Amino acid sequence: MLAAAAIGLSACAGGDAAVSRDAVNDPFEAQNRRVHAFNRGIDRALVKPSSQVYGRAVPGFLRIGITNVGNNLGLPAAVANNVLQGRVEPAATNTLRFLVNTTFGLGGVLDPATDMGLTERETDFGETLHVWGAAEGPYVELPLIGPSTVRDTAGMVMGVFLDPLGAALDSPESEYVLGVRVLSTIGERYRYSDTIDSLLYQSADSYAQARLLYLQNRRFELGTEAEEEAYDPYEDPYAQ
Numbered sequence: 001m002l003a004a005a006a007i008g009l010s011a012c013a014g015g016d017a018a019v020s021r022d023a024v025n026d027p028f029e030a031q032n033r034r035v036h037a038f039n040r041g042i043d044r045a046l047v048k049p050s051s052q053v054y055g056r057a058v059p060g061f062l063r064i065g066i067t068n069v070g071n072n073l074g075l076p077a078a079v080a081n082n083v084l085q086g087r088v089e090p091a092a093t094n095t096l097r098f099l100v101n102t103t104f105g106l107g108g109v110l111d112p113a114t115d116m117g118l119t120e121r122e123t124d125f126g127e128t129l130h131v132w133g134a135a136e137g138p139y140v141e142l143p144l145i146g147p148s149t150v151r152d153t154a155g156m157v158m159g160v161f162l163d164p165l166g167a168a169l170d171s172p173e174s175e176y177v178l179g180v181r182v183l184s185t186i187g188e189r190y191r192y193s194d195t196i197d198s199l200l201y202q203s204a205d206s207y208a209q210a211r212l213l214y215l216q217n218r219r220f221e222l223g224t225e226a227e228e229e230a231y232d233p234y235e236d237p238y239a240q
Helices: 002-011 029-057 060-073 075-084 088-103 125-131 150-162 164-168 173-191 193-202 206-222
Strands: 139-142 146-149
Touching (some): 029 173, 075 088, 075 125, 075 150, 075 164, 139 206, 146 150, 150 164
């Protein structure tokens, strides 16, 4: 754990200051644009068609159930991050949510915890690095994954080794978990199809739009954006 943390901190040391929501640190833009074009091609050829078939073939209640299971499987990692961040109350809430939905929600297919007021406290290892003082670092777009930053990419690497569920499961259970997560992702692609299609295929510069939307949303989540006038994510970023 300490080695993974050291890698993340050394890669993006310095801590966050408040930043403008549309400030961009993208020294790898040329390479990022090539990866973005690759990701768009994969979406057009594989992910979008698969999501359409999945969405039309699988009843809505079943898609929701699979998404619920995928979200439930992510809670042990969220609890680990809450603990690493020193946030006791979110850790307790996520733990209780996992226990309730796993036992009374048929393994997470149902979501009785929300009705009990135990809403998920979302977090990840990128946020943990932020709490520990790691700066955002340059923007990057990752193959098949999409928008990220150096800090969030380091957090993904940490997540591979520090996810409690991943450490607890062996084959074939680990493959089942991966399958559920893939189906959950495809289901979300279908659910937000209009929004994603508008971003990827109807905007003048889908790369710039995706980059700004990701950075704006991530900075809002972490509370690192500076106060300024409301930003329109569909405004032309190159307009004068």
